[in-house]
Amino acid sequence: MTAPSPGPHLLERWRAHLADNRRLSLHTVRAYVATAERLIDFLGDHWGEAASAQRLADATQADLRAFLASRRGDGLTNRSTARELSAIRAFLAFVACEAGSASAPPRIRGPRLKRSLPRPIAPDDIMALGDSMAARNAPAWVQARDWAVLLLLYGAGLRISEATGLTGSVLPIGETLRIIGKGNKPRVVPVLPQLRDAIAHYAALVPFALEHDQPLFRGTRGGPLSPALVRRAMMNARRLLGLPEDATPHALRHSFATHLLAGGADLRSLQELLGHASLSSTQIYTHVDAAHLLDVYENSHPRA
Known part of the structure; x- marks a missing residue:
């Protein structure tokens, strides 16, 4: 009983x-x-x-x-x-x-978890996201906003919260951005010309005044842009383009890291760009790159 x-x-x-x-x-x-x-x-x-x-x-x-x-x-x-x-x-x-007990809960070791590897998105597919934004039935400034945010995740390696947390104080966009990441840890990230253009295009179209201390990216009613809307925009875009379900906004940040590493970036520099507190968090990308090279080998080598 x-x-x-x-x-x-x-x-x-x-x-x-x-x-x-x-x-x-x-x-x-x-x-x-x-x-x-x-x-x-x-x-x-x-x-x-x-x-x-x-x-x-x-x-x-x-x-x-x-x-x-x-x-x-x-x-x-x-x-x-x-x-x-x-x-x-x-x-x-x-x-x-x-x-009113002073005793702590009993310590018990949890199961060992296999750390999953992020899947990078191909650069051509990422750039196609911009075209998919323009194909949506949405105001031009909303299309420009969503593309600028997604490009921040890939072009600068930002987290969603970091991108949506930017204020009008970053305008006009220069060659770098100062980001306050997890644990209030500041870092400086470079801004590519395409990214500067995308943000400037959005800023020229948005129907709300972008005050110095107010959110840079706005919802349709003028409030702060919700991260959920960024995820929805990415979901709609990947379905339109036929991308896999794991092509998420966070996968854009993973792609930023993986593509930089494949291009010769060292782990310490990558750690600084991503705002990781420890190098161990960044070292996962060495495995991502190895997996990518194995895929290329298996798909391209005549003896594979």
Whole structure:
């Protein structure tokens, strides 16, 4: 028989904590609450007694391993298991605080994840994105805006948040841009002539005043451009061009790095351009380039 739960109030407080204090997205809040609910139900059966906040705060490594083994039996992949474990740790830390316990959640090693390699997009396909923007049924300034943002991701290696976070203070665009990246880390990136032209073209068409301290890229009502709209523009473009589903805005940044490395850029310079805190984050691109060369060999060499 299933043991009684500790009541809905714990889960509601957990939900409120995630949404109000940690300000997580609605999707993440739902996933974390669902994980907590599964853990409470499992441990109630596992212990044969109600999984109260105090009892949860005293959960052991063996308890958590039993839960994860049960979830793996449900068909969870390594990556999904790692996400589940992350949610469990956060929930048990919250529960310990609620119960007034000074003990930390038990340490348990998650599954080893294979680091996936980004797929670069061919330069010709990237340039074709500009033509696809012009083919859309949208105002000319919106077409120019979307192309300028996507070109920033490929031409300067920016993250979406960095591109949409630019203000009118960058105008007129010079030969470099100063970017404030993750962790408020500043970096300077060069701006190619094509990119300067694309941003200047957008700035000449946009129907809103681009004040010094206001967002450079605007939505149709004049507010800041949402990253979701950038992703939607890329999705529509790749479908029009017949590009694969992994041709995302972030893949443009990967392509920037991969193409620079293939052209002879060294890892330290690439690290600075991408704004990576550590060189290990940049070294993945050496594997990307090797994979690209292997593809070229297999598709082109007469003895392959």
